[in-house]
Amino acid sequence: MDVRKLEGSIVALVTPFNEDGSVNFDQLERLLEFHVENGTDAILTLGTTGESATMTDEEDNSVVKFVVDHVAGRVPVIAGSGSNCTAVQTAKSLTYQRLGADAVLIISPYYNKSNEEGIYQHLKHTADATDIPCILYNIPGRTGCSISVRNVERLAAHPNVMGIKEASGNMAYAASIAHCLSDDFRLYSGEDALTVPLMALGGSGTISVWADVQPALVHEMCRAYLDGDTERATRIQVEGQPLISALFGEVNPIPVKEALAQMGLIDANYRLPLVPMSEGPKAALLDAMKGAGLIG
DSSP states (O other), rough: OOGGOOOOEEEEEOOOOOOOBBBHHHHHHHHHHHHTTTTEEEEEEOOOTTTGGOOOOOHHHHHHHHHHHTTTSSEEEEEOOSSSSSHHHHHHHHHHHHTTTTTTEEEOTTTTTTHHHHHHHHHHHHHOOOOOEEEEEEOHHHSSSSHHHHHHHHHHTTTTEEEEESSSOHHHHHHHGGOOOOOTEEEEESSSGGGHHHTTTTTOOOEEEETTOOOOHHHHHHHHHHHTTTEEEEEEEHHHOOOOHHHHHSSHHHHHHHHHTTTTSSSSOOTTOOOOOOHHHHHHHHHHHHHHHHHH
């Protein structure tokens, strides 16, 4: 398929680790098959949920190559290439393009931040350099700076920018950029609790943590909305809220890795500064998983 027309459920995939911290490629393969078999519409690797901030360039490259090779065109593969250094973000994007990724996810520059023009140039520089499409990632809670409405307007007109993952949780912001949406510029929810509301503004789907554990259901929710069954989509969204809340009971991806471990898909191994769940949030997660029928 043409990745520029991508819609539905895109999983923000975890990166499974062995106890010694190395990437567990056997478990990664298991996750990829789980998602292809359960209708996930695309795979995002090396996002925030993938703990890419703790991984080396060599590990990043090996994970992207493995995911691309194993998925083998069955669904699109998006690679998170974001950096607060424009040159690094661009170099990573070009590497992932060479390794066969279908698109890259790029971010506003965390920590050093910049002014509005600098953020625009940071994102535009990468989009100018690559041949595969770029998805903007607005997550000011992580980066400390938002992609302004004006910059979204400017970048939406760029021929190599295909959309935005909106994870600010600010519906007014989402409504303010909705006029930019078209077949060439799409909106994806980056907040699992707000997927259907964002689709009501014209969104094409979600880049989802929730989809890590319930891929078929999140796909069904998005597909129902896109097919006009808003009642079914809304019901799934509302009924999913207890599990969504528990999946964010501690810093992502701590809870979702614990959930996947409870499901027998991975081992709950992390890289510092992330550590295993504390007991209170873990108990709440297990209760929510039982309520969702994921565990007995």
